[in-house]
Amino acid sequence: MVERIVSALERNSRYKNRVEHIEILSPKEPTFGKLKKDLSRNIKNYLLKKGIKLYKHQCGAIEYLRAGKSIVITTPTASGKTLAFNVPIFERLDQDKSATALYLYPTKALANDQLKVIKEFDSLSGIGVNPNVYDGDTPPNKRPKIRETSRIIISNPYQLHQVLAWHYKWQKFLSNLKFVVIDEAHRYRGVFGSNVAFLIRRLRRICGFYGSEPQFILSTATLANPIEFSERLIGVRFKLIANDGSPKGKKYFIFYNPYFDGISTLSTHQETKDLFLFFVRKDLQTLCFTLSRKMAELIALWSKKGVKESEPYLMDKITAYRAGYLPEERREIENNLKNGILRGVTSTNALELGIDVGSLDSVVISGYPGTIISTWQQAGRAGRGVSESVATLVAFQNPLDQYLMKHPKLFFDKPHEHAIIDLSNPYIISGHLMCAGSETPIKLSEEGIYFGDDVEDILKALEREGLIQNTPNGWVYSGKGRATEAVSLDNISSDIFKVICDGELLETMDRRQAYREAHKGAVLLHQGETYIVEDLDLKKSVIQVKKIDVDYYTEAMKVVDIEILEEIEKKGIGNFAVSFGDVEANEQYVGYKIMKYDKVIGMEKLDLPPLNFKTMGLWFTVPEDTKEKIWKKRKEDGDIKENLNKRSEEDLKRGVFAGGLHGIEHAMIGIMPFHVMCDRWDIGGVSAPNHPDTMKPTVFIYDGFEGGIGLTEKAFELIVEIVKMTLELVRDCKCEDGCPACIYSPKCGNENKPLDKKATILILEELLNLMKQEDKIKVRGR
Amino acid sequence: MVKDEEKRKTTFHRISKKWRESVDKVKEYEVVEGEEKISEEFIPFGIDYQEYQEAEKLKQRLLKKYKGKTLEDVIEGKELNTKEGVCYYIENQDRLSLKIINPEHARKKILSDLKLIYGIGEVTERILKEEGCKTIEDLTEHPRFGSQAIEFLKILDKCDTCQIVDWIAHWFPKSHPLILYSSSFHNKGDLIIFDIETMGLFTRPIILFGVARISGDQILINQYLLRNIKEEPAALKGFLSHISEDSVFITFNGRTFDIPYVRQRLAYYRMKGDLERPHFDILHFSRRAWREKVPNCRLNTLEKYLLGIARKDDVPSALVPDFYETYMRSKNVGPLIPIIEHNKQDLVTVAIIFSRLHEEWR
């Protein structure tokens, strides 16, 4: 049936030209496995009642765990990963009636979802592990009993971070801890992952304190480096379970390009809506992923409008789903997806994570989500058992999406991203040393294995600030505030705004979202209904809205700039100079557009204070005469000549130069993960042809974490290598005008415009020339 | 190489400074990990600006006054030697007579409440009393309630407070007078009134342990002070030395704060210490007794309204960590003085309020 629908799409004159590529992923028969030793009767009962026969990879996982190993499972969504570790864990908990297991999920919603599965396993097998969730929502009076009686506890890293100092209350659970499950482990990469890596070391340290040494089970999306990643995240040896034994149906992966001819009559949003409806009307249960909360709402809204007259029965079968909805609302949608009542749901990546909504027939991905990992995770939502399914990636006009459309092979053949964990970042280590020091005194002889070689020097530096003190019992945390409050695992804001309608809570959002989507006058969309924001109270963090039916929506406009607060260090390499210091990125929402479909029908001004973000960054300037120099070379090129009669020379010159600087910024951020062990999403950048603080053309690269986290600090040290490698990368890239492998960025705030690959190379060459002009390194520190 | 080493250390130092900034900014939260919900009365949240300024002035005055003085010069005490090292030990005593209702009276009060027996509610109690069953002792022959009554009497005769309290708490709220009465079954000498001063709400050192004992019409106050963080294990030992088989804790909010805090610090240092003792937390009783009469049930408020005590030169609880930190950084003992006084006064007030409760519910 899916095959017929796909070919209908290919034949339909409305769509056919826009289908750039169809990749057919072939179906697969199941491979079942055998165990060396039979499972216990209780577990067999469970499998029998559920009608489950174990696949090969599940048997592999069971054997490794029985043998005491730690494992990482990378098989795809819906391959029975959870069962692969639940079976051996229940087996052990059945044999050893005091054994316990800890499951960590990145979100509360996932934890609750998992609880259902484990509860069912527990009751059908009759093993008696009394599973429970223990997180911020667990009522205080229920906590002691859970700690004392639950043998499987499901929680999240944030909770674990707070709980460890209370280890005495967890003595029974921790001293019997046999397994730690970390699901969706690929989420723990970059700076967030490095923080979680040290959190896990703190857990292992406390387990050691109580004499236990749990095995670890990681479940992750496909990565380029699963074993290396796991071993760095946890600090123990891992075995890999990668060969999926579950059966697969045929899957069509369509690359759909509204801009196939360079222009488009309809926007990507409109195209997404049409495709979404196309599949829904063909009776394929479809999930549509969008890049923003607002688009999830709008596409649902427009789709409903689209069927109102012609197919009114579909109206109630389409809805939006996203973060910010109240938990009950979300649960209802999840259930209605699972039982098939809903036929089409539009969602942000909130549903990309493993929330169980069953499998669907079709997925539409509106815009490249930025990583190959995410794209496959989203596409993986389609495919019900062995039946056929279809995934459609709809491109935006930006160069990155367009590049993918023109080079599908790059996407299908490219290995997935590397997940990077940094174990040597002193910012991260010192934070976790403070936390560890408030859990039990730090003894130098014991901690090297957890915190690395710099421990003593870092402790001494912390002692000078009175944060930690050396005592005969070890180093003791003595800061005035709680360490775990000062050290946050990620960038997620705890500054939550409430949206109130007629005195009732409608939803919640963080400050940034409130500025962007809930400023006064904004149209807030919630489950396809429109609300007008009447008041945004920044002090009380409350947004008052009124339900009003309008046929327009709003889009806030922002300006971003960066300010140098203090230059900490500057060094010269030849005639090239680079600085490092405290910077402040400012984001100001200055007004908003009133939109109807894709047309702007009005503009309003906004009077909101800027959102300031203090961090650390590096910056370097480019000599002013470079602009002329590269223009001289560039204007001889065919692509520029061609444009000379269309645009003024000054305009083109400006574009070339700005495109070059912008290209350097992107390419540098792109290669930084190789030098400073982070994720590219951890770093931000700004390039300016004339920055007010330097009065020169300047490129800024900064840490994407409040206060800075040492990423650009390390890059500052390695600047020569980084500039060299950036040039090699861009110069040697086989693309014509730039591609994701060189100067296109998946997170550009300016839609990858302007970008100029040739200018990027010319400016980088100029920088390297400057470096060579004098072979001395001059350092000016403070 | 040497330069690299230098640079590395500069970096660590810069990072530490950043941490200090963010650690200083951390606000204490209402709910901490565990089942303990720190009650509003306890949270030293509500420090207003004026209070803060006065405390700041006090601190500056003390710093000036005690510049260059040693602890021994200023506060009479001695160094205490324990297996876990040393700390500073301070002893004081004062007149205080504890008016606790006598055990017979308490027993009578408890036994006359028939609702302590399973199956007896308000109505049944009234009927039973009309029939002549005035106390639980009269019920021992009763066909339906007899066995329960006998069981309860057994527990009461053993004077096993934990069991008595558990039994009562099963039928009545924790703040019920009958529970307070059970404290009468102990010798006054077994009462351990205690209160700690800390660097914050959990997970940081306890800097002062205060223990008060009653002997005749005297209250004996023992305080174990950390002159530096190293001395915490010794101070813990000093505190534990007061606890015997028969000890009973009297605290203000100790159930949710002091006891879990001490437990956490013991586990922190891998020290052993048994704190399973009967515990009368007078916060709950006070709330029941006086909630209507006082603006809130913080210890200082109760003290002001019930006992008419107005503290002078006191350090607000919220600023104890700040004062102690100033002491650590400046090595000036001035800021320690109000902390020690504050703790001592807290102990005395807890003792008096405990006594008042007995009078109130006589």
Ligand SMILES: [Zn+2]
């Ligand atoms: Zn390229």
Ligand SMILES: [Zn+2]
């Ligand atoms: Zn950009």
